[in-house]
Amino acid sequence: MPIPTPFHPRTSALCTSMLWKDWAGYHAVRSFDVAHEREYFAVRNGCGLLDVSPLFKYELRGPDAAALLSRMTVRDLSRLAQGRVTYLCWCDDDGKVLDDGTVARLGEERFRLTAAEPTLAWLHRLGRRHSLTIEDHSERTAALAVQGPTSRTVLDAASDGTLPPLRFFGIAPARIRGVQVEVSRTGYTGDLGFELWMDREHALTVWDAIVDAGRDHRLVPMGLDALDVTRIEAGFIMNGVEYHGAHHCLVESRKSTPYELGLGWTVSLDRAPFVGQAALRAELARGSAWATVGLRYVWDEYEALFARFGLPPQVPAGAWRDGVPVYEASGRQVGRATSGAWSPALKANLALASVRAPYQEPGTRLEIEVTAEHERHRVGAIVTKTPFFDPERKRAP
Amino acid sequence: MSDALISSRGKPSASRYDAIVIGGGHNGLVCAAYLAKAGRTVLVLERRHVLGGAAVSEEVFPGFTFSVCSYVVSLFRPHIIRELELVRHGFHVIPLDCSLSPLPDGRSLARWGDKARTRRELAAFSPRDAERYPEFGLAMTKLARFSKNVIDAPAPEPTSLSPRELLRVLRLGRGFQQLEPELRYLNAKLLTMSAADFLDEWFESDVLKAPMAVSGIIGTFLGVRSPGTAYVLLHHYMGEIDGAFRAWGFSKGGTGSVSNAIAAAARSYGVEIVAEAPVERVRMQGGRATGVVLEGGDELSARVVVSAVDPHRTFFGLVGEDRLDPAFVAQARRYKLRGSSGKVNLAVDRLPEFACRPGAGPHLEGDIAIAPSLEYLERAYDQAKAGEFSRRPYLNVVIPSLVDPTVAPPGKHVISCFVQYAPYQLAGGPQGWPEQREAFGDAVVDTLAEHVPGLKESILHRQVLTPWDLEQQFGLTEGNIFHGELSLEQLLFMRPVAGWADYRTPVRDLWMCASGTHPGGGIMGAPGELAAKAMLGARSV
Numbered sequence: 001m002p003i004p005t006p007f008h009p010r011t012s013a014l015c016t017s018m019l020w021k022d023w024a025g026y027h028a029v030r031s032f033d034v035a036h037e038r039e040y041f042a043v044r045n046g047c048g049l050l051d052v053s054p055l056f057k058y059e060l061r062g063p064d065a066a067a068l069l070s071r072m073t074v075r076d077l078s079r080l081a082q083g084r085v086t087y088l089c090w091c092d093d094d095g096k097v098l099d100d101g102t103v104a105r106l107g108e109e110r111f112r113l114t115a116a117e118p119t120l121a122w123l124h125r126l127g128r129r130h131s132l133t134i135e136d137h138s139e140r141t142a143a144l145a146v147q148g149p150t151s152r153t154v155l156d157a158a159s160d161g162t163l164p165p166l167r168f169f170g171i172a173p174a175r176i177r178g179v180q181v182e183v184s185r186t187g188y189t190g191d192l193g194f195e196l197w198m199d200r201e202h203a204l205t206v207w208d209a210i211v212d213a214g215r216d217h218r219l220v221p222m223g224l225d226a227l228d229v230t231r232i233e234a235g236f237i238m239n240g241v242e243y244h245g246a247h248h249c250l251v252e253s254r255k256s257t258p259y260e261l262g263l264g265w266t267v268s269l270d271r272a273p274f275v276g277q278a279a280l281r282a283e284l285a286r287g288s289a290w291a292t293v294g295l296r297y298v299w300d301e302y303e304a305l306f307a308r309f310g311l312p313p314q315v316p317a318g319a320w321r322d323g324v325p326v327y328e329a330s331g332r333q334v335g336r337a338t339s340g341a342w343s344p345a346l347k348a349n350l351a352l353a354s355v356r357a358p359y360q361e362p363g364t365r366l367e368i369e370v371t372a373e374h375e376r377h378r379v380g381a382i383v384t385k386t387p388f389f390d391p392e393r394k395r396a397p
Numbered sequence: 398m399s400d401a402l403i404s405s406r407g408k409p410s411a412s413r414y415d416a417i418v419i420g421g422g423h424n425g426l427v428c429a430a431y432l433a434k435a436g437r438t439v440l441v442l443e444r445r446h447v448l449g450g451a452a453v454s455e456e457v458f459p460g461f462t463f464s465v466c467s468y469v470v471s472l473f474r475p476h477i478i479r480e481l482e483l484v485r486h487g488f489h490v491i492p493l494d495c496s497l498s499p500l501p502d503g504r505s506l507a508r509w510g511d512k513a514r515t516r517r518e519l520a521a522f523s524p525r526d527a528e529r530y531p532e533f534g535l536a537m538t539k540l541a542r543f544s545k546n547v548i549d550a551p552a553p554e555p556t557s558l559s560p561r562e563l564l565r566v567l568r569l570g571r572g573f574q575q576l577e578p579e580l581r582y583l584n585a586k587l588l589t590m591s592a593a594d595f596l597d598e599w600f601e602s603d604v605l606k607a608p609m610a611v612s613g614i615i616g617t618f619l620g621v622r623s624p625g626t627a628y629v630l631l632h633h634y635m636g637e638i639d640g641a642f643r644a645w646g647f648s649k650g651g652t653g654s655v656s657n658a659i660a661a662a663a664r665s666y667g668v669e670i671v672a673e674a675p676v677e678r679v680r681m682q683g684g685r686a687t688g689v690v691l692e693g694g695d696e697l698s699a700r701v702v703v704s705a706v707d708p709h710r711t712f713f714g715l716v717g718e719d720r721l722d723p724a725f726v727a728q729a730r731r732y733k734l735r736g737s738s739g740k741v742n743l744a745v746d747r748l749p750e751f752a753c754r755p756g757a758g759p760h761l762e763g764d765i766a767i768a769p770s771l772e773y774l775e776r777a778y779d780q781a782k783a784g785e786f787s788r789r790p791y792l793n794v795v796i797p798s799l800v801d802p803t804v805a806p807p808g809k810h811v812i813s814c815f816v817q818y819a820p821y822q823l824a825g826g827p828q829g830w831p832e833q834r835e836a837f838g839d840a841v842v843d844t845l846a847e848h849v850p851g852l853k854e855s856i857l858h859r860q861v862l863t864p865w866d867l868e869q870q871f872g873l874t875e876g877n878i879f880h881g882e883l884s885l886e887q888l889l890f891m892r893p894v895a896g897w898a899d900y901r902t903p904v905r906d907l908w909m910c911a912s913g914t915h916p917g918g919g920i921m922g923a924p925g926e927l928a929a930k931a932m933l934g935a936r937s938v
Contacts, residue, residue, distance in 0.1 A: 036512045038759065041491045044653050045649060046802050150802055215757075216808035218800060300494070310575075312542065344492075345692060 002027045005053040006142040006203035010211075014221055021224060024116070026054040036318060037344070039226035043189055047148030049210060050227060052195065053203075055101075056115040056142045058110020058123060060133025065111050067102055071274050072126050073348050074258055074267040080105045085169045085184050088266045089258050090122075095279030096255035098122070099239055100263070104171045104184060112137070112197070112328050118240040126275065142203035142360035146210060147193030147230075150217040151392055155183065157196055158206075164265035166194070168395045177209040188227060190234020192393040228319035232341045232350055235294055235386025241321045242292060242338045242352055257283055257376055260290040260354070262386075291360035294388055295326070295337060295368060297349035298380035302370065309373045315342035317350060326353050326365040327378060334359050336380075337368055343388065351381065359383065376392035399560035402448060402660040402866035406673045409697060414440045415671075415690055415938050418701040419676045419715065420872070420911065422450020425705025426659040426670075426909040427925030428453070430481050432703075433666035435933050436455065440697070441668060441753035442689065443476060444872065447653070448660050450705070451871055451878065452920050453803075454653025460857035461744040461811050462804040464651040466862070466871060466878065468740075468795055468813045469764070472635060473655065474549065481708040486661035487520040487654060490646035491800050494764030499848045505753035506604045507760050524600040533599050533633070539580055540587070543572050548635065548916035549666040551927050552889040552898045558671040587627045587877040588885065591620075593771050595627035607774055608766035611791055615817065616879040616918060620778035621771055625885045632883070632919075645764070647797045649919075651804060655920055679704075679715045679907055684909035689715075701906045701938045702879045703928065706872055708732055708893035708913040716904055725903050728894045732913075733887060736864035736876025739819035743812040744805070749796065749849045755813075762799050767792035767844055777818055784824030786837050786863075789844055791817045809857070816841050821864035821875040830865030837863055879918025880911055889915060900928040908932055 004012070011029050018029040028051065031039065042048050055302060060068065068370045069077040073090040080086055082105050089100035101115040109132075113119065123134050146155060155163050155174075161181055163174040171184035179202040187193035195278050211219065231238065243256040257280065258267050269281055304314045319341035326335040342353030351368065359366060364383040369376055404410070416426045416432050421443030433439045447453055470490050478488060485770040494509040502639035506522060509516045512531060519527035546569065573581065581838050586595060592613030613626035614617075621627075632809035648654045660670060679702050682687040688698035704711040712721060721729075754760050767789050777787035791814040798805035804813050819837060823829045830837075838861035846852040864876025872882065881887055890898045893913045900908050910911055910928030912918035932938050 033759075034514075035494075037492060037510070038494060038762075044489060045800060153807070216802075218802045306453075336657065345484070345489060347478055347488075 003205065004195070005051055006200040007051040007053065007144070007207055007216060010204060010207050011051055011221065013366065019223070023224065024054040024056065027126065028054060030225040031225040032221055036223060036225035039220055039222035040229055040344060042218055042220035043148045043191060043222060043226060043230055045149065046220065047151040047154055047214065048189070048222030048226060049214065049219055050145040050147065050222050052143045052145045056118055057137040057143070057144055058113045058119060059135045059137050060111045060132055062114065063110055064130035065109055065134045068123070068127045068130045068132060069111055069113065070272065072234040073103070074274065074280070075103070075113070075273050076268045077103055083106060083184050085171050085172055091258065091276030091280070092246045093276055093279065095257050095276035095283060097243055097258055097261060098245045100237070102186060106171065117245055140200050142198055142200040144196045144206065145187050145193060145212070146196065146272050147187045147189040147191055149192055150219070154214045154217050154219055158209045163283050167397065174176065176206050179205050181206060188236055189230035190236065190306060190387050190389055190394060191230065191391060209260055218246055225318050229341045229343070232319055232339060232352060233343050233345065233387070233389035237292060237352065238339070242354070256290070257288065259283055259288040260292065263291040264387050274395065288357055290354050291357050292352065292354050294386040295351040295353050295366065295381040296384045298382065301379040302349060305370060305372050305377050305379055311373070322378060325369045326381065329357065329365065329367065334366065345389055348388070400727060402657060402670060403672045404662055404669045405671050407671070409440055409674070410663055410669060413698045413769070414438045415699065416701045416703055417442065417697060418703045418705055418910070419689065420450060421448040421660070421672070422705050422911060423656045423659055424911040424925035425703070426656060426663050427477060427481070428665035428703055428705065428929045429668045430659060430666055431926055431929035432932065432938065433663060437938055438935060439668045442674045442676055443665070443670065443672045446673050448670065448672065449653045451873065452652040452656045454651030456863060457742065457860050458744045460806045461809070461858065462651050463811055463860065464648070464653065464751040464813060464869065465742065465763060465796065467652045467920055469645050470648050470652065470708070470831055470920050471656060472632070472919045474922050474926065475902045477922045477926050480699070481659065481662040483662055483722050484542040487660040489649040490659040491649060491653070492646040493763040494761050496608065497760050497763065497765045498604055498749055498768065499753040499765070500604060501847065502768050503753055518536055522604050522795060523600070524599045526602050526605055529599055530605070533627045537631060537634040539576065540584055541631050543576055545632055545635055545640065546572055547889070548923055551931060552892070552915040553892045554898065563784060571661045577882040586820030587631060588874050589624060590627040591624050592626040593621040593632055595630065602699045603770040604634045606669030607768040607770050610771060610774065611766065611768050611793070612791055616738060616877065617882045617884050618737040618781070618820065619884065621774045628885055629883055645800055647795070649801050649803065652920060658788060676715060678717065679904070681720060681904065683903035701932060703908045705911040705925070707734070707874050707877070707911065708909065710872060711736055711902070711909060716907065722903055725894065731899070732893050733882045734875035734877040734880060736821035736867060736873065736878070737819065738815060738817040739837060739864060740862040741814040741838055742812070742860040743856055745810050745812055745855040746857050747808065747855050748810055749812060749852055749855065751848055752850055753848065765794040767794065767848065781818035783821045784817045784820060784822060786833070786840065788840050790819070790841065792841065792844060794845065814841055814845065819864055829867050830863040833863050834863050837861060880913035883917050888917060892917060900931045908936065
């Protein structure tokens with residue numbers, strides 16, 4: 001049975017819809033209201049406040065911390081400057097992805113790894129000969145995401161100006177109502193946004209301070225349903241949806257490599273050995289079999305399909321994540337859409353998909369299965385570069 | 398924002414274009430964008446210093462951006478958003494989720510996107526209405542879907558025997574036949590009944606009927622008990638955002654952002670937009686339009702001239718009565734404008750607190766109707782009939798700064814009040830308006846303050862727009878927000894003049910593309926698009 005997060009006293013009081021889900025063993029709000037639309041528009045116009053405590057968090061300290069993380073993940077962390085965060089993934093020996101997450105360098109010899117799945121054993125297994133301590137902070141560290149165009153203003157107000165200017169993917173300490181927090185300019189919405197990391201016993205103080213500061217800046221507590229739409233707009237893949245951690249796969253075909261997931265840019269190959277290096281090098285030389293792409297439904301065809309049944313085009317109310325076949329023009333299946341959503345901001349029906357490599361060029365016309373009135377049909381879908389939604393404010397100084 | 402979209406002020410770069418559009422309102426810009434997208438050289442001439450016409454955002458008071466006139470978006474055609482790539486150019490609409498109706502006795506009704514919640518709220522007034530409400534919604538949606546075909550195509554001309562027109566009428570007839578029989582009767586009722594009578598057949602509680610009935614009278618000089626007003630109820634069910642019917646929304650940054658997005662699209666296709674360039678008249682030669690003459694005397698030539706101003710200004714201002722056939726003039730004179738509404742925009746230093754539901758919350762994030770009963774609305778109309786503004790008017794209030802923080806400083810808000818009735822024709826004539834402007838503003842603030850006790854103390858700035866001001870500042874003849882009443886006899890193939898509903902005018906090469914043409918007013922874009930497609934289809938340009 002899931003357990004409450006440190007913010008549960010606040011989120012449960014607000015979650016009048018009773019819409020919850022299990023996120024890594026914690027109660028997580030799907031949507032505070034019966035529909036997530038209000039929360040979605042708050043993220044794009046004001047800001048959303050999301051409890052992300054269920055993330056797995058590990059703190060690594062010691063002279064070999066950078067070396068261990070570099071050995072485990074696809075990145076060379078010795079090059080990560082203090083006060084910076086990086087996004088990455090890690091693989092098994094065959095170069096198949098186990099999980100993705102972020103690494104923050106909090107001090108010269110101090111790092112925080114976030115992950116979607118428990119990773120402590122994996123860290124220990126690889127870190128046996130390294131000189132460092134590895135602590136599981138998943139329970140003790142509470143985390144909040146503040147995401148949206150007014151998020152910086154809210155945090156400035158909540159921290160009484162102690163928040164230093166943060167570049168995209170920067171991290172720095174600040175004080176919020178006397179509580180020491182770490183603030184990183186990171187998130188899962190593809191917007192201007194921050195994540196706050198704090199000791200769990202001060203979680204409610206920080207929540208209250210942010211809610212107070214956000215009162216005049218359209219801050220709205222948000223749940224995972226709104227988050228899911230924003231992350232698809234941002235083109236972010238998700239463990240368990242776009243791919244499955246190799247440790248969970250019964251069959252080889254379910255596994256994915258960083259290149260196949262569009263994470264090739266995170267891989268730094270030419271350096272000291274790391275897990276999966278040889279396999280990834282071979283894949284790079286050979287070429288990948290699959291690619292992860294964005295798809296944009298051809299709206300006129302979508303509308304015409306529903307019109308055949310006398311219906312207006314019916315867009316899904318929220319993001320979906322049950323795989324849908326993707327075809328080439330001849331009708332041969334060439335992949336699967338793994339998740340998708342109607343984007344209210346872009347006025348477009350979007351999906352993320354895994355397709356065979358020859359079909360990954362932006363502009364390629366594929367077809368995707370659409371069920372209308374319980375009948376299966378196909379409409380056009382155009383391969384599109386992600387992020388679909390990429391506002392300037394996300395990276396702006 | 399708007400500045401970057403304006404090519405120049407006062408002076409166009411060339412003297413000859415394929416098309417010159419008079420008026421940089423949203424329809425003029427849509428029309429220009431479509432023409433330019435089809436490869437034509439297009440010039441848009443805007444009289445004011447800002448674009449958008451009545452869909453305009455202006456920082457009237459430092460830090461506060463008002464959707465000065467038109468304040469919500471609903472009927473904007475989704476295919477225009479796609480065809481002109483408006484999202485890329487900044488189009489962003491935030492939906493309204495709630496309709497709040499406060500009552501003088503301290504009770505209130507809120508209607509939500511959440512159907513169960515709406516049902517419970519309604520049941521407190523009438524359990525019967527609570528169940529009838531979704532039935533009504535379904536019936537209206539079915540009818541609106543039929544009517545939607547009507548607004549997405551040029552109006553069919555039933556008196557014409559040309560195959561094209563016959564086909565259009567036939568297609569429409571087939572759509573009508575596909576409706577269930579009782580809906581066909583319902584449609585006939587909608588076309589003939591008053592909004593109040595029609596709603597009386599469905600519902601018993603005033604708190605529900607009054608705010609619904611209002612949609613039948615907005616922009617007309619009619620009352621909720623005037624026959625024919627039921628039809629416009631449908632318009633409310635035609636609103637669509639993202640394919641979902643009956644959704645209204647705020648344009649981020651005010652409704653001017655819609656115009657700006659269209660202008661940006663138009664510019665990307667090569668349209669030249671010149672502000673502060675008032676047109677004095679349409680230049681004519683041998684009965685055809687050959688260009689325009691700007692105030693100041695500069696002449697510009699064009700293969701077609703497109704008027705995006707209202708029919709009255711087009712024919713009696715830009716063309717001139719003496720250059721038109723008297724029979725046509727007689728008809729055009731009958732076109733009713735009769736502005737009946739005003740607008741009061743407030744900048745306030747705190748969130749307005751409604752006595753019926755104190756505190757902040759989602760109930761303030763939609764529209765708020767001050768329309769406690771049908772009786773109240775009819776009384777408001779009675780005063781208008783006598784040439785006075787309503788002392789207790791109908792108000793449609795929105796607070797866009799709640800969901801769009803860009804339009805007001807933190808903690809402060811903009812309140813937009815649409816007000817009806819404010820008859821253009823005051824008993825002493827419309828020129829009496831400037832003298833009555835502040836009294837009108839006071840009546841509005843007093844009316845709202847009955848529901849928002851702290852309102853008066855919170856007001857930092859007040860902008861009052863009477864129909865006279867709408868005419869003088871925005872060029873809306875008689876202050877009519879729809880370029881002419883949306884009453885049955887002025888819709889479809891009779892808008893603006895029977896026989897001239899196809900965007901043409903009796904002056905060859907002079908076209909119309911704005912709200913005075915089919916399918917009418919509101920931030921819809923349809924007239925602009927349909928006019929451009931008609932011109933291109935006729936190879937006139």
